[in-house]
Amino acid sequence: MVDAGDAWSAYLKRMLAAHEMTVTALARKAGLHRTTVSDWLHKGAGAITIQSVYLIADALGEDRETALRAAGDIPRGRDPEVDLILAAPRTDEQKAEMIQRLMRRREEEERRRIEDLRFALGVDEAAG
Numbered sequence: 363m364v365d366a367g368d369a370w371s372a373y374l375k376r377m378l379a380a381h382e383m384t385v386t387a388l389a390r391k392a393g394l395h396r397t398t399v400s401d402w403l404h405k406g407a408g409a410i411t412i413q414s415v416y417l418i419a420d421a422l423g424e425d426r427e428t429a430l431r432a433a434g435d436i437p438r439g440r441d442p443e444v445d446l447i448l449a450a451p452r453t454d455e456q457k458a459e460m461i462q463r464l465m466r467r468r469e470e471e472e473r474r475r476i477e478d479l480r481f482a483l484g485v486d487e488a489a490g
Contacts, residue, residue, distance in 0.1 A: 368406060369431075369432050369433075369434060370402055370406055370410065370432050370433045370434065371402060371403055371404070371405075371406050372432070373428075373429065373432030373433075374388075374399070374402055374403050374418070375403065377418075377422050377424060378403075381422055381423075383422075385399050385400050385403065388418070388421055388422070391421040392414075392417040392418050392420070392421035393417055393421075394414065394417060394418075398414075399418075410433050411458070411462075412430065412433075412458035412459075412461055412462055413454075413455065413458050415429045415430050415433045416429070416454055416458065426454075427448065430461075443464055444461060444464070447460045447461055447464070448461075
């Protein structure tokens with residue numbers, strides 16, 4: 363399985379090649395530091411924000427949702443909660459914040475479910 367960092371790096375490489383653009387040109391057009399974009403290419407998404415993904419997608423003239431999926435901030439396939447947020451009459455910044463909040467809440471819920479299962483099964487966290 364490809365992790366989000368690898369997917370984001372691969373997306374950026376494809377887009378740079380498709381648009382015949384340099385890292386410096388993309389960074390300048392997106393209003394980001396060249397080192398940031400270069401790090402994403404070589405190290406993956408890291409601490410990327412949805413707003414940064416939007417800046418990259420807009421600079422490339424590409425679809426924001428596709429870029430978000432590549433960055434790993436929204437799950438693959440149709441997601442009714444994300445679709446609802448993306449369709450809402452809100453600013454891009456508000457949508458980005460809402461998606462980030464949704465993803466954090468999902469991660470917290472998953473951790474709680476796993477803790478509950480470990481407790482119910484009597485499984486030590488270090489063993490699982």
